[in-house]
Amino acid sequence: MKEKVLVTGGAGYVGSVLVEKLVALKDLDVSALDVMLFGDNGLASVAGKCKIIKGDIRDTRLLEESLTGIDYVIHLAAIANDPCSNLNPELTKQVNFEATKNIARIAKEKGAKRLIYASSSSVYGIKEEPKVTEELTLEPLTIYSKTKAWAEDAIKEYDDNNFTTVSIRSATVCGYSPRQRLDVIVNILASDAITKKIITVNGGEQKRPNVHIDDLANLYADLIHAPKEKISAQVFNYGKENYTVNEIADMVKKAIGDDVVIRKNPKTADSRSYNISSEKIENALGVYPKHTITEAVYDLKKAFERGLIPNPEDTRYRNVARMKEINFN
Template identity: 25%
Template sequence: MQSSKFKITITGGAGFIGSNLCEYFLEKGHEIVCLDNFATGHRHNIEHLLPNNNFTLIEGDIRNYTDCQKAVIGADYVLHQAALGSVPRSIADPITSNDVNVSGFLNMLSASKEAGVKRFIYAASSSTYGDSESLPKVEEVIGKPLSPYAITKYVNELYADIFSKTYGIETIGLRYFNVFGRKQDPNGAYAAVIPKFVMQFMKHESPVINGDGNYSRDFTYIDNVIQMNELAMTSQKTEAVNTVFNTAYGDRTTLNDLIQYLQKSLATFDPKIAEVKIIYGPNRAGDIPHSLASIDKAKEILGYNPKFSLQQGLNEAVKWYWENLK
């Protein structure tokens, strides 16, 4: 990282990925503005940052243009993480998902352009690959979206591209594949699979796998995602901007293997967890069977070098959950 200090606006900064980014860049000495409405983020994720003079919390909503304008005043970079995640949530309520993920995104992009922000880096999604069956997923080959959520994330990429070409603002989309790690919320109807399974195991409850457990995902530890955001921010290469990059580890794991790793890792803390039975349920609407990223483009252009494999990341995550949520 360059020694220069920047002002960085992080939307959704009280969420899982956002709060980790806030913490990381604050430790690097940058000035951080966190914009969050606490719809899915949590105050406890950023409470310890509040006394820091370089940290500002704006409690606001990306659907409110004035809040967006306020958040980007004097910002060098925007790391846009705010969104309503979850395929099932978007199927249950497509209108709210669209309001937040499309209108909110456009508000932030427009406010950033007006404020003269140097670069707008945003959380894109592997859901954009839709019904494309080719593996590994390569940035330039996508299919048709399979959910309202996937549509919203693809629209983000289209808007970013147009703003880059029309107004000259630098944009970079990071297509996140199944991110996991510390601070990921295990509670709620739309909790991600890893923290949900961890909490169930810790309570000696049987986790439910959707389908037969042979669906596979490219599970990606949070520190790899932080690395990608930093590289996207600081890259001086012209081919790095106005494009998208897969943000993943570049390996795939079935849900059956995942749950075995988790059970084994947690059993080192509590041997009874090894005896918990796994339950199988129906497949989930809008789910793609397999997901695996090619990370060649990120390696070649950004110099990306993910440090955490799935098992290394799981060991870190499990330790964090055990210490913080038990």
């Protein structure tokens, strides 16, 4: 009998890539749970090949039903990023913290073996250290990063000999997905370069760690059967390249073409700058990101050329715009 895995947020930016990879493995019975805030197009390629559940992770009864018989939970569902979370802090607490606690509790009660949690490197706040490692004190600055940090602590309490929990503090994700986002740094710059031939850089010297979406999805898949003794109750950073925004803009221009104009605005409303280290997970599991920012940009270029990202101004590509549009609460 196949083991069963449930991916919350399975129709999302990372989730839709991950679910496709899990289905392709053919040795897992895959379920995807998502509120479908951005539709279910991200799961079109796996329709009929996995169980798709439309619902809200705040619904305890739905969680009871969805987690019954599940062996592994990969919990991606969240109110993602600071702008979205700031729209409704109470909603963010409910989804990112309270619902995550319920998922951990119910998964354990139902006999699941493992919970893999998508946290965020934003839990560190602003750090001056040249390398931000997992041992540093967390100083989350926003409701989004605070709920992620709270959730890490909450799920860790459920870890024991029969139930393994692990949290991943990933860098900002980049690259193409069937449920595309155009509101994260690399994707914003690439989209503007492709469609407008103009990149606007605000600030520029702030460092932003990034990770290719395929690398992150592969990591989540690998963690399903990673040795328990190496991941139990652990948190791991995961990112590949720590470049300044100016450097990222230059990479995008080189990939898209010399006709792209880079406009620089020395002022920025977001001066966060940090450099995360992923040495811990590489030493523990021998895994590390293999894809580059440039590859992510080329992937996006191909997607635009193939007509996979029609109307890039559509709110479906921007989380905060869509949440405002439908007044999600």
